[in-house]
Amino acid sequence: MPAHSDSLARLGLPSPIIQAPMAGGGDSAALVVAVNEAGGFGFVGAAYLSPAQLTERARDIRSRTARPFGVNLFAPQPEPTASATLTGAAVERIAGFYAELGLPAPSAPAYPGDGFAALVPAMLDSGAAVFSVTFGPPPAEVTAAAKARGMRVMGTATTVAEAVALEQAGVDAVIAQGAEAGGHRGGFIGDPATNLIGTMALVPQVVDAVSVPVIASGGIMDGRGVAAALALGATAVQLGTVFLTCDEAGIPDAHKQAILSATEDQTRLTRAFSGRPARGILNRVMTTVEAADAPDAVLPFPLQNALTRPLRTAAGQRGRAEFLSLWAGQGLRLARPRPAAEVVAALLDGCAATVERLAGARLAGR
Ligand SMILES: Cc1cc2nc3c(=O)[nH]c(=O)nc-3n(C[C@H](O)[C@H](O)[C@H](O)COP(=O)(O)O)c2cc1C
Known part of the structure; x- marks a missing residue:
């Protein structure tokens, strides 16, 4: 054998x-x-x-x-720590997206354990x-x-x-x-x-x-x-x-469609959705939360994950790919x-x- x-x-x-x-x-x-x-x-x-x-x-x-x-x-x-300043900045950075989807304004996320x-x-x-x-x-x-x-x-x-x-x-x-x-x-x-x-x-x-x-x-x-x-x-x-x-x-279908229409140069590593680096298709949340000209406003994992979860859930239901974590690898053209x-x-x-x-x-x- x-x-x-x-x-x-x-x-x-x-x-x-x-x-x-x-x-x-x-x-x-x-x-x-x-x-x-x-x-x-x-x-x-x-x-x-x-x-x-x-x-x-x-x-x-x-x-x-x-x-x-x-x-x-x-x-x-280990349990993460985040200062009040960073938490405020992280919440503020995504508040506009919550408003766009008609969600109640986000607040500081609780550590889910x-x-x-x-x-x-x-x-x-x-x-x-x-x-x-x-x-x-x-x-x-x-x-x-x-x-x-x-x-x-x-x-x-x-x-x-x-x-x-x-x-x-x-x-x-x-x-x-x-x-x-x-x-x-x-x-x-x-x-x-x-x-x-x-x-x-x-x-x-x-x-x-x-x-x-x-x-x-x-x-x-x-x-x-x-x-x-x-x-x-x-x-x-x-x-x-x-x-x-x-x-x-x-x-969500919006995620499937994003993979089927993206090209191999459109994925990035991002901490914007969960606080840990992950590869997904570039979208508005990634470019806004990790704006090159603004200070870091991302909470450590899993706090950032908790902060963005309501946004991702609502975006999935409404087919809004720009707010989803569009996880995908670089081989996506073959999907x-x-x-x-x-x-x-x-x-x-x-x-x-x-x-x-x-x-x-x-x-x-x-
Ligand atoms: C949507 C998605 C979720 C993932 N979640 C996990 C997970 O929960 N645990 C894990 O060990 N790996 C997870 N991974 C990573 C995979 O185990 C694997 O390393 C990766 O998908 C391989 O690259 P490919 O997507 O190019 O095939 C995830 C990958 C994707 C695309």
């Missing part, structure tokens, strides 16, 4: 295709089920769910597919086969509890140092997230806004530095990308953006509106066709 099939079996993955956890609604139960039934591995991004919502989501998925799925959480974060500990029991009881984290290593006792239930544990790295730290923390696989990736940067050592290593450069360096399987993530949208990631030494790929425009994805089963089939068939094409290629001069 080739080394890569061996690692897949070790991780309990049916194929190299993993649908990324996408907290905030992208990864609906319908998407996870469709990906699973098509031969991929679906994930629930549970960071913004309540424990009861996670329990219900997992039950719903289990009732519709017997295939394994994963649950993802944000690693615990770190949801990790409360979600752990629901995660352990979810029936998931894999538990993954981003924003840091999983706490040792949670890793031990997940493994005791037979779950595999995975963590997200954006640098080699983070991958090594995750391996030392006992993960079964490292997700190497390149700079192209849509959504939040998963980094936790150094500045996640400047640790921007492309997937092509990051994956082989991580593969060489750790002994656990590596999962490539960021900018992979079709079979060519899957084959490239496997050629770099990855065992599997974790894809977000390509699934966001699927019929089953739970994001298509279609069922998730077609995406999984195209990824697997396209990868096989690419491998065949390359096997038949003659290298000049040899």
